[in-house]
Amino acid sequence: MYAGVCISKHTFICTSEKNFVSYYNFSKMNFDISDKQKIFLKEVDNTCKSIRSYEEKCYLEEKLNEKVISEFRKIGMLGCPISGKYGGLGYDILTYILAIERIGEEGSSMRTFFSAHTSIGQLILQGWANEEQKKEYLPKTCDGRSIMAFALTEPLAGSDPSSIITKFEDKGDHYVLKGKKHWIGNGTFANVMTTYAKEDSGNGSSNRKVSAFIINGDSAGVRTEEMKDKLGLLTVKNAEIHFDNCIVPKKNLLGQKGQGLNIAYSALIDGRLSVAAGAIGVMRDCLEESVMYSRAREQHGSLLAKKQLIQEHIARIATNMESSRWLVYRAALTRQKLHDYVEKLKEEDDQWQSKLSRSNVEYSMLRNEADRLTTIAKFHASNSAFDSANRAVQIFGSVAYRKTSRVARHFLDSRAIIIYEGANEVLELKMASQILGEDYRAY
Numbered sequence: 001m002y003a004g005v006c007i008s009k010h011t012f013i014c015t016s017e018k019n020f021v022s023y024y025n026f027s028k029m030n031f032d033i034s035d036k037q038k039i040f041l042k043e044v045d046n047t048c049k050s051i052r053s054y055e056e057k058c059y060l061e062e063k064l065n066e067k068v069i070s071e072f073r074k075i076g077m078l079g080c081p082i083s084g085k086y087g088g089l090g091y092d093i094l095t096y097i098l099a100i101e102r103i104g105e106e107g108s109s110m111r112t113f114f115s116a117h118t119s120i121g122q123l124i125l126q127g128w129a130n131e132e133q134k135k136e137y138l139p140k141t142c143d144g145r146s147i148m149a150f151a152l153t154e155p156l157a158g159s160d161p162s163s164i165i166t167k168f169e170d171k172g173d174h175y176v177l178k179g180k181k182h183w184i185g186n187g188t189f190a191n192v193m194t195t196y197a198k199e200d201s202g203n204g205s206s207n208r209k210v211s212a213f214i215i216n217g218d219s220a221g222v223r224t225e226e227m228k229d230k231l232g233l234l235t236v237k238n239a240e241i242h243f244d245n246c247i248v249p250k251k252n253l254l255g256q257k258g259q260g261l262n263i264a265y266s267a268l269i270d271g272r273l274s275v276a277a278g279a280i281g282v283m284r285d286c287l288e289e290s291v292m293y294s295r296a297r298e299q300h301g302s303l304l305a306k307k308q309l310i311q312e313h314i315a316r317i318a319t320n321m322e323s324s325r326w327l328v329y330r331a332a333l334t335r336q337k338l339h340d341y342v343e344k345l346k347e348e349d350d351q352w353q354s355k356l357s358r359s360n361v362e363y364s365m366l367r368n369e370a371d372r373l374t375t376i377a378k379f380h381a382s383n384s385a386f387d388s389a390n391r392a393v394q395i396f397g398s399v400a401y402r403k404t405s406r407v408a409r410h411f412l413d414s415r416a417i418i419i420y421e422g423a424n425e426v427l428e429l430k431m432a433s434q435i436l437g438e439d440y441r442a443y
Contacts, residue, residue, distance in 0.1 A: 031329050037095050043075040044099045048106050055106055058235045059409060064189070065235040068113055069144050077114075079142025082122055086138035093336040097277040097328065104281025107406075108413035109235040111278035115421075116185035116236075117141070119274040120267040121148030124194050125214070127342060128255045128263050128353070133214060137192055149190035150271075151181040151215070151241050152264050159426040160443075161196070161210075161264050166243065168197040168211065174250055175213065177221070177243040183420070187239025188226045191217045194267075195243070196260045210260035214252040221246030232412030256353055269370050271421045272378035273335060276328045279385035279417060282410050283321035286385075286392035289407050290314055293396055304395065313391040320384035327380055331373035338366040372434050379427045386414040 166179025
């Protein structure tokens with residue numbers, strides 16, 4: 001990590017890497033999108049509208065909305081940021097994030113499906129899998145034949161992935177996994193997932209090195225159990241996944257042995273970015289619902305919209321939304337620069353994976369900056385979304401104290417997003433240590 005200094009109102013640089021000044025010049029930020037991108041985002045909007053009533057029905061019945069897969073596959077959203085070489089649309093990160101923002105208006109339940117399938121699913125394979133693995137798995141995930149999940153969290157390892165206790169043994173021609181994961185989004189029906197384990201030394205102990213694996217959902221030794229009685233996120237299904245001597249072919253090692261935490265942390269960058277983008281959609285929907293309701297509802301002889309305290313809530317929701325947008329879009333462009341660098345490295349060097357380490361100054365800088373900005377974006381946007389949903393419920397009053405209300409569903413779902421993809425208390429400490437330096441790390 002590094003300390004940063006502001007040398008002008010337009011430029012932020014690393015004190016140790018001043019040769020990167022141009023990269024941090026805000027004038028190079030461009031959020032414009034092409035007509036082609038606008039058409040795609042309109043298709044996302046139309047699809048969201050077409051399944052809105054069914055999503056609401058599924059939420060009240062606490063069941064999976066299967067139309068998300070069938071309808072979004074028609075417009076290619078299931079492979080939005082994946083290269084056309086592997087069956088995706090090949091859009092940039094910002095376009096994907098704008099699509100996730102729109103989906104977030106329908107609720108964090110629907111958005112969570114895409115976070116699990118694409119952000120911490122497909123993008124891991126596109127970024128870290130070898131060519132054979134990408135050709136085997138990505139095309140099926142882009143056209144909906146296969147849905148992805150990300151199996152990292154354990155009962156005793158949430159915000160600290162390094163403390164996982166799931167183990168694997170190297171049996172020569174295959175690996176054997178033993179352990180349990182939980183709160184795995186899409187886990188009840190995923191066809192393929194990535195998971196993470198420490199190598200068992202053979203005497204019951206394990207070293208600190210974590211490795212990553214690609215697991216087929218129907219593999220022998222994989223058992224899933226739905227986690228029920230959730231507070232919110234009721235149309236996405238979370239699972240507890242048991243690996244009971246699960247046999248994994250050697251070809252399904254993801255990346256290099258011992259590289260698992262590096263892969264997992266890179267996934268969390270994308271996961272946090274998608275949560276933050278979806279949070280913008282939550283705020284936008286809360287704002288639109290609140291404006292519409294306050295203009296129609298009359299109390300004490302005048303419309304709610306004319307009452308100053310109601311206007312204060314509306315102004316705060318709008319401020320929450322707009323401030324989050326800048327952070328999220330800026331983080332998306334930074335993440336794109338990281339993606340472009342890695343793809344260029346792959347083209348130039350067959351040993352690219354071994355070069356994705358702290359010893360690679362350019363990669364380290366790009367990754368640190370993407371990590372820093374996505375952390376800030378997720379922290380701010382998720383807190384803002386929960387605050388906005390709470391204000392919207394207050395505007396609606398007792399009308400919003402039922403799950404039939406859109407703002408009530410946002411309130412319930414938004415409570416989760418300040419916990420997962422890094423609890424916000426941990427992210428706050430992470431942000432501080434990025435400023436103060438590793439010697440002051442509090443966790």
